[in-house]
Amino acid sequence: MDTIRIKDKTFAVSIKEEDILKEVERVADAINRDLTGKNPLFLCVLNGSFMFASDLMKRISIPCEISFVKLASYQGVSSTGVIKEVIGLNEDISGRTVVIVEDIVDTGLTMQRLLETLGTRNPAEIHIATLLVKPDKLQVELDIEYAAMQIPNDFIVGYGLDYDGFGRNYKDIYTLV
């Protein structure tokens, strides 16, 4: 399928599954090398990271734990207006090596919020693993150690990412045309 239609929009295939998997493998190799002996806790951020998390974790060969969190947006009093609350974090992360597994870092505000929240729970260290980064959109300084791919400032779907809830199921990544 070279193009797909979701609601009012058309998307064209831009990154094929085999190319995604090569980069996922590279990230997994780096994590296996860097975090040996640290028994990391991978915190996968739902919903978008589910496919990346699955392919990544199959390639992680060091002892580790995996858990899932969700971010709930709600209107609150803050400089940005929308506050994202981390829900579903039941593990005690104090003293742990935590790896956040995300689908995409766009402005970086979501990741910043996650780092702030997790930071209050005294982890030993927090690392970021993301499938994608849009470097031109980044608004905050983040140390993104494990990024599978960088993409231009386009809207994409597939491989876990959605447009209005749809499109997460495609194995390739598609760009809005």
Ligand code: IMP
């Ligand atoms: P940020 O807070 O601006 O970095 O946004 C991060 C979140 O926005 C991601 O976890 C995605 O859910 C969503 N997002 C950003 N860019 C895209 C895209 O191109 N397609 C689908 N979702 C996106």
